[in-house]
Amino acid sequence: MNEKELLQHYKTSGDLSTLGKLYSPYMSLLYGVCFKYLQDPDRSQDAVMQIFEELIQKLRQYEVDNFKSWLHVYSKNYCLMQLRKDKRTMQVDIEDNLFESEQKLNDTSEAKWEERDFEKLEGCMQTLNREQQECVRLFYLEQKCYKDIADLTGYDLNKVKSAIQNGKRNLKICMERKENGK
Amino acid sequence: MENNYQLSRIHNYIHGLMSKEEMFQLEREALDDPFLQDAIDGYRLQNGVDARQLSLLQQRLNRRVEDTIATRHAQYFTWQRLAIGATAGVLFVTLLALLYFNHFNGKAERTTDVELSEPENRISVEPLLDGGDATPREGWKTFEQYLNKQLMASVRGGEIIVNFTIDKNGVPANIHAEGQPESSLFDEAVRLLQTGPKWQGTKGRLKIVFPVKDEKNQAQANVIKPPHCFGIAKK
Numbered sequence: 001m002n003e004k005e006l007l008q009h010y011k012t013s014g015d016l017s018t019l020g021k022l023y024s025p026y027m028s029l030l031y032g033v034c035f036k037y038l039q040d041p042d043r044s045q046d047a048v049m050q051i052f053e054e055l056i057q058k059l060r061q062y063e064v065d066n067f068k069s070w071l072h073v074y075s076k077n078y079c080l081m082q083l084r085k086d087k088r089t090m091q092v093d094i095e096d097n098l099f100e101s102e103q104k105l106n107d108t109s110e111a112k113w114e115e116r117d118f119e120k121l122e123g124c125m126q127t128l129n130r131e132q133q134e135c136v137r138l139f140y141l142e143q144k145c146y147k148d149i150a151d152l153t154g155y156d157l158n159k160v161k162s163a164i165q166n167g168k169r170n171l172k173i174c175m176e177r178k179e180n181g182k
Numbered sequence: 183m184e185n186n187y188q189l190s191r192i193h194n195y196i197h198g199l200m201s202k203e204e205m206f207q208l209e210r211e212a213l214d215d216p217f218l219q220d221a222i223d224g225y226r227l228q229n230g231v232d233a234r235q236l237s238l239l240q241q242r243l244n245r246r247v248e249d250t251i252a253t254r255h256a257q258y259f260t261w262q263r264l265a266i267g268a269t270a271g272v273l274f275v276t277l278l279a280l281l282y283f284n285h286f287n288g289k290a291e292r293t294t295d296v297e298l299s300e301p302e303n304r305i306s307v308e309p310l311l312d313g314g315d316a317t318p319r320e321g322w323k324t325f326e327q328y329l330n331k332q333l334m335a336s337v338r339g340g341e342i343i344v345n346f347t348i349d350k351n352g353v354p355a356n357i358h359a360e361g362q363p364e365s366s367l368f369d370e371a372v373r374l375l376q377t378g379p380k381w382q383g384t385k386g387r388l389k390i391v392f393p394v395k396d397e398k399n400q401a402q403a404n405v406i407k408p409p410h411c412f413g414i415a416k417k
Binding site: 016017019020023024026027028029030031032033034035036037039041044045048049052068069071072076139143144145146147148164165168 | 186188189192198202203205206209210213216217218220221222223224225227228231232235236238239240242243244246247250251
């Protein structure tokens with residue numbers, strides 16, 4: 001059974017071993033996600049198990065289309081809720097989160113590119129700030145990894161990452177605006 | 183499988199064990215896959231992947247799933263036991279009920295005897311309308327109750343038909359019997375009529391049946407109620 005079939009099977013049967021099969025492949029990624037927010041190994045493990053417990057109900061109630069991204073968002077929310085319960089504030093990079101919530105739109109952007117699209121892209125590149133432009137070029141055109149870019153530019157690794165993420169997002173917005181504008 | 187593959191990539195990535203091309207490739211994927219990106223961020227914070235930890239986690243999940251299956255089995259067996267228990271309980275109650283009703287039935291017979299014997303053990307009157315228009319002023323029922331209250335125990339059973347007229351005070355007069363009844367019966371009938379409730383109408387004709395006590399009681403003892411009545415027949 002593939003993931004969709006497993007999901008459907010679980011929804012109708014409520015068979016826990018099916019849910020286990022569905023969940024298990026994501027556990028190590030989930031652990032990473034939980035650790036990112038909770039920053040504690042034990043809590044993160046518990047969170048992974050607790051999320052599983054919640055899925056037992058939720059997956060029977062909701063129609064889940066894309067399990068992977070649904071699970072990601074669900075887990076992230078779960079962790080953020082945990083933090084809120086702690087009354088601990090946590091700095092969540094708004095840029096990061098914007099980037100992620102727009103991620104869903106990405107799937108449709110595999111359209112054919114024509115000559116003028118490249119011109120448009122070049123135009124849009126000019127609108128990015130210097131850091132973003134630099135990092136995006138190095139990453140997408142020269143296919144350099146973050147570390148190389150950091151070395152080349154002297155920026156911090158995290159700065160490179162967010163410059164690329166934000167640059168990518170801005171480019172996308174710019175391209176769509178031009179698309180609609182003309 | 184894909185899971186482990188990703189995990190080892192993350193591990194290699196964080197520990198700088200990847201070529202630049204591989205790093206680029208993973209970074210590129212992560213840009214399109216926020217889940218992956220978050221996981222990489224998390225493992226980087228943790229300074230690497232701890233395989234032992236993850237296998238423990240996997241074990242926890244397996245145990246969780248198995249537990250539920252085991253619980254379900256346990257519940258299944260519990261249900262089975264419950265079913266057996268319930269059946270035994272029902273059988274037991276049925277048996278008790280049977281015993282109880284069997285026992286009760288004996289009692290019921292006696293109770294019913296009284297009931298059945300009532301009309302026989304009591305004196306009854308039957309107005310013979312062809313002979314007159316007289317009715318007791320307070321109704322037949324009251325009259326019959328009066329008769330039963332006043333009947334002398336010594337009187338033997340038997341039937342008697344009496345004719346009488348009613349005087350202006352509503353008291354039966356000119357009472358005479360038909361045929362040749364026993365004189366004790368006739369005397370008793372006269373006594374009952376003359377000291378009893380007032381009548382209306384002009385003349386009456388009654389058949390009075392006096393209970394035959396000893397013989398009838400014996401006959402009634404032989405009456406057997408159908409067992410299914412369980413004494414419920416008592417009204």
